[in-house]
Amino acid sequence: MARVIVMDLSRHNTVMIGHDRYFVLHEGERSVLVRDHCPHRGGPLSLARRTPDGRRLSCPWHGTKVGVSAVKRSCLPMVRSGDEAVVVLPETGVPVSVIHKEILANLPPDPTHDEGAESR
Numbered sequence: 001m002a003r004v005i006v007m008d009l010s011r012h013n014t015v016m017i018g019h020d021r022y023f024v025l026h027e028g029e030r031s032v033l034v035r036d037h038c039p040h041r042g043g044p045l046s047l048a049r050r051t052p053d054g055r056r057l058s059c060p061w062h063g064t065k066v067g068v069s070a071v072k073r074s075c076l077p078m079v080r081s082g083d084e085a086v087v088v089l090p091e092t093g094v095p096v097s098v099i100h101k102e103i104l105a106n107l108p109p110d111p112t113h114d115e116g117a118e119s120r
């Protein structure tokens with residue numbers, strides 16, 4: 001059986017499920033709750049900045065460019081209405097907490113970005 005939580009997005013943007021962290025990524029008018037985990041070595045994609053084209057996140061650990069579409073594939077089911085979001089979590093039996101964290105990935109693209117390694 002799934003576990004459902006309600007988030008107040010005006011106060012919280014991050015969900016901890018045991019040791020796994022998910023953050024609210026804004027994509028235009030939509031918001032998705034995605035895993036805060038770089039596919040290279042697990043860096044915090046919430047602290048990544050977008051490339052100038054806005055299509056990738058540049059991981060702060062080693063600079064891998066991760067496609068936003070790939071990041072979105074890690075999302076948990078979430079329905080948003082205003083500042084309220086209903087999220088369906090996997091039933092893992094681990095503690096869950098909802099917190100506020102700095103999210104750089106939602107800032108405008110970084111104009112100083114240079115092209116480098118890429119992961120899709």
Ligand code: FES
Pocket residue numbers: 038039040041042043059060061062063064
């Ligand atoms: S952990 Fe993200 S680039 Fe290495």
